[in-house]
Amino acid sequence: MNPDDALRWEGELTLTRHDADTGTTFVIRVDSIRHGRAAGGTRAAQYASLTDALADAARLAEAMTLKMAVSNLPMGGGKSVIALPAPRQDIDAATWKRILYLHAENIDRLNGAYWTGPDVNTNSADMDVLSNTTDFVFGRSVGRGGAGSSAVNTAVGVFEAMKATARFGGMGGFEGLTILVQGLGAVGAHLATMAAQAGARLLVADVDSERIAWAQEFGCTPIPPARVSTTPCDIFAPCAMGAVIDRAVARRLSASAVVGAANNILAEDEAGSVLRDREILYAPDFVTNAGGAFHLVGREVLGWDADVVADNTRAIGRTLTQVYEISVAEGIPTDAAARTLARRRTAAPTSLAG
Numbered sequence: 001m002n003p004d005d006a007l008r009w010e011g012e013l014t015l016t017r018h019d020a021d022t023g024t025t026f027v028i029r030v031d032s033i034r035h036g037r038a039a040g041g042t043r044a045a046q047y048a049s050l051t052d053a054l055a056d057a058a059r060l061a062e063a064m065t066l067k068m069a070v071s072n073l074p075m076g077g078g079k080s081v082i083a084l085p086a087p088r089q090d091i092d093a094a095t096w097k098r099i100l101y102l103h104a105e106n107i108d109r110l111n112g113a114y115w116t117g118p119d120v121n122t123n124s125a126d127m128d129v130l131s132n133t134t135d136f137v138f139g140r141s142v143g144r145g146g147a148g149s150s151a152v153n154t155a156v157g158v159f160e161a162m163k164a165t166a167r168f169g170g171m172g173g174f175e176g177l178t179i180l181v182q183g184l185g186a187v188g189a190h191l192a193t194m195a196a197q198a199g200a201r202l203l204v205a206d207v208d209s210e211r212i213a214w215a216q217e218f219g220c221t222p223i224p225p226a227r228v229s230t231t232p233c234d235i236f237a238p239c240a241m242g243a244v245i246d247r248a249v250a251r252r253l254s255a256s257a258v259v260g261a262a263n264n265i266l267a268e269d270e271a272g273s274v275l276r277d278r279e280i281l282y283a284p285d286f287v288t289n290a291g292g293a294f295h296l297v298g299r300e301v302l303g304w305d306a307d308v309v310a311d312n313t314r315a316i317g318r319t320l321t322q323v324y325e326i327s328v329a330e331g332i333p334t335d336a337a338a339r340t341l342a343r344r345r346t347a348a349p350t351s352l353a354g
């Protein structure tokens with residue numbers, strides 16, 4: 001990765017801290033607080049360098065700013081990255097508890113400018129632990145007064161985005177469509193279930209054989225993780241990590257559309273242009289995966305009930321259709337069109353569904 005990507009960053013604030021005892025490096029990046037306090041999840045993963053961790057946090061924080069803006073949510077964007085010394089599953093419970101304590105201390109020092117929540121390798125139970133030390137936490141378990149996991153509502157929103165894409169792309173209903181889901185975790189598993197129930201044929205890829213065995217039980221066809229970009233399908237749904245589509249992958253992708261949950265699906269802007277040139281509809285992730293933010297911010301900040309969360313999550317399909325229309329009208333890739341819509345929406349008075 002180019003170190004300039006991490007350093008040439010125009011966000012508001014960066015906090016870093018290293019803990020020698022656990023070998024963990026903590027990064028919090030606040031991209032924008034122009035439209036409210038920054039919010040974004042905590043991602044725990046291994047990184048090759050501090051530069052990589054900083055760059056990932058910057059991109060993820062910017063995606064949160066765009067997600068809040070295009071979703072008309074009154075928050076800014078931020079993200080935490082916990083750079084682990086070993087794979088998450090190899091970290092013992094006592095070490096993980098100390099890591100969460102230090103992370104909560106860091107969040108608390110920002111005094112409410114940044115609110116965290118669950119993301120890859122963190123869940124509601126971890127949010128409960130953070131909340132013992134800091135108040136600035138979304139997604140605690142329901143028993144502890146939080147909104148609980150955001151994953152199901154994220155999947156519901158991605159499914160709405162798929163329906164809108166199928167309509168806009170002239171693919172019709174789900175009957176007979178082939179959908180390839182990469183990553184059968186908290187979001188991907190729900191998404192695969194909904195798509196299969198709607199009549200689609202499901203192809204699935206995961207590095208975890210237990211997830212694959214689970215999916216085979218309800219009729220999904222496994223494909224090797226390395227073949228996701230060359231296996232023909234109607235809709236490719238990246239629901240694992242980001243940066244899955246660079247220019248080379250965009251040139252060989254054998255799908256009519258890309259609609260997934262993963263944050264930052266495109267590894268580079270040019271990949272969006274290649275997809276557009278090849279007439280592959282790309283649904284920008286910060287539009288499609290906003291169901292989690294509607295669930296967490298809606299419930300915990302705006303006081304929404306389940307019906308209002310559902311109304312706003314359904315509206316993801318309409319927002320995405322607007323993005324496709326702007327893309328066609330202005331002759332720009334859908335990612336650029338979604339940024340245009342986010343700018344327009346933050347310039348106009350807020351209007352949320354419900």
Ligand code: NAI
Pocket residue numbers: 118119120121149150151152154182183184185186187188205206207208211225239240241242261262263289290292293
């Ligand atoms: P998760 O950690 O529960 O699931 C990820 C799945 O991907 C796991 O089953 C893992 O084994 C699999 N995986 C990892 N590398 C893979 C590879 N190379 N090929 C195939 N499978 C692979 O994560 P979760 O919560 O389901 O999130 C998925 C994505 O959606 C992440 O990028 C996350 O940032 C994004 N997202 C999640 C939201 C939420 O509410 N959970 C909200 C918005 C975005």
Ligand code: PHE
Pocket residue numbers: 039040041042115116117118119120138150263289290292293296297
């Ligand atoms: N990490 C999730 C996302 O990327 C859910 C989340 C939303 C976490 C808002 C905190 C705040 O959307």
